[in-house]
Amino acid sequence: MSPEWDRIIAAARRAQATADGPWCGYIYDLEILRKHVSRLVATLPANCDLFYAIKANSDYPILDTLAPLVAGFEIASGGELAWVRTCFPHLPVIFGGPGKTDAELDQALKASLEYIHVESMGELMRLGLLARQHDLSQAILLRINLPLGQAHDVPLAMGGRATPFGIDAALLPECLQLLESFPELRLEGVHFHLMSGQLDAAVHLGLLEHYFRTLEGWERTHGLSVRHVNVGGGIGVNYRNPGQPFDWPGFTDGLHELIDRMDLSKWRIRFEIGRYLTASCGAYAMEVLDIKRCFGRTFVVGRGGTHHFRTPYAQGHSHPFFVLPIDRWSRPYPRLAANDEPVTVVGQLCTPKDVLATDISVDQVRLGDLLIFTLAGAYAWHISHHDFLRHPHPEQIFLSIQECLNVAAE
Numbered sequence: 001m002s003p004e005w006d007r008i009i010a011a012a013r014r015a016q017a018t019a020d021g022p023w024c025g026y027i028y029d030l031e032i033l034r035k036h037v038s039r040l041v042a043t044l045p046a047n048c049d050l051f052y053a054i055k056a057n058s059d060y061p062i063l064d065t066l067a068p069l070v071a072g073f074e075i076a077s078g079g080e081l082a083w084v085r086t087c088f089p090h091l092p093v094i095f096g097g098p099g100k101t102d103a104e105l106d107q108a109l110k111a112s113l114e115y116i117h118v119e120s121m122g123e124l125m126r127l128g129l130l131a132r133q134h135d136l137s138q139a140i141l142l143r144i145n146l147p148l149g150q151a152h153d154v155p156l157a158m159g160g161r162a163t164p165f166g167i168d169a170a171l172l173p174e175c176l177q178l179l180e181s182f183p184e185l186r187l188e189g190v191h192f193h194l195m196s197g198q199l200d201a202a203v204h205l206g207l208l209e210h211y212f213r214t215l216e217g218w219e220r221t222h223g224l225s226v227r228h229v230n231v232g233g234g235i236g237v238n239y240r241n242p243g244q245p246f247d248w249p250g251f252t253d254g255l256h257e258l259i260d261r262m263d264l265s266k267w268r269i270r271f272e273i274g275r276y277l278t279a280s281c282g283a284y285a286m287e288v289l290d291i292k293r294c295f296g297r298t299f300v301v302g303r304g305g306t307h308h309f310r311t312p313y314a315q316g317h318s319h320p321f322f323v324l325p326i327d328r329w330s331r332p333y334p335r336l337a338a339n340d341e342p343v344t345v346v347g348q349l350c351t352p353k354d355v356l357a358t359d360i361s362v363d364q365v366r367l368g369d370l371l372i373f374t375l376a377g378a379y380a381w382h383i384s385h386h387d388f389l390r391h392p393h394p395e396q397i398f399l400s401i402q403e404c405l406n407v408a409a410e
């Protein structure tokens, strides 16, 4: 375990030792986040910008750590827009996502956003009419859904097939025609976000090349003049095999080469990544409440569950975790344990779906030990159904950069 994990472990031990009852919580290490994202930004080609898709985790300390590092934030609702504008009034913001209401479009027009990503012909028309009504002009990108080959099968497909996201590429001529009736809207580029969860850097690079070639074709056939290409997010986190992460260095080397080979310095290429930026800085910790055997399977029941940490259920995997042994034990009953056997980790909910990991071998786990789930900083607390069963919410601990540097210096 790296020294960075020592900080998270120490914080979990401290929090549990001082808790009133069985403890669970999220711990985020902002120094891990700062280092990781600084490295990503430093390796991108000069004409590329990294935006953070805040849907992955929009907690203030996370955004505050990222704000000086990234080119801006990508938001997907009026709520996210209000939050970002309150906390970071001057940061560039781009607004995507389906089903924008008139009120949200109105709010966006008045907030001087850098770009609104238009998701449909209907949205284009509503945005144009609202801009006219307010006598405002707005720069937009069109979000396009394209046919893709089989090589691009991933867990979360947002395009390449029938989905509610973006405008079918076949409708582009019609869409451009509609746009001519709205001089208030300035088309400055195209947006693609066709998938999430991509673990193969070469396949992802191939996808980007497909976007670029398609766009060059449209420049020729439709006379499009594009300044920006938004290639979305979608870089995966390898929950099933954390030792084999997405090959970011290989990806960025390939991207430099692709940009040179296709002479793409004419465009600004924008990424709006969520999961890959914040997943690794967070952990979810649960105290073991019960250990029981049923029909040949050993269940470890933790404080909390998928109502706090829905990621494993949402992604359909056994989430990686380790057991943090807690030696203190003062309860007046025997300390149950599972030794050298596969365990299934569940939470406190009354549903068989409340499973975080299935049949994972552990050396030992006892009542009162902590289970630390890694890679829990993205699409974790923020996608969970917090109030199902009205259990207490987990503690939220943010290890500040200064705190982390002090520990490192000790």
Ligand SMILES: Cc1ncc(COP(=O)(O)O)c(C=O)c1O
Pocket (backbone or CB within 6 Å): 053, 055, 056, 074, 096, 097, 158, 193, 195, 196, 197, 232, 233, 234, 235, 272, 273, 274, 275, 276
């Ligand atoms: C339009 C859009 N952009 C960016 C993202 C971020 O994707 P990821 O977290 O996979 O990088 C999403 C995620 O759903 C999205 O819908």
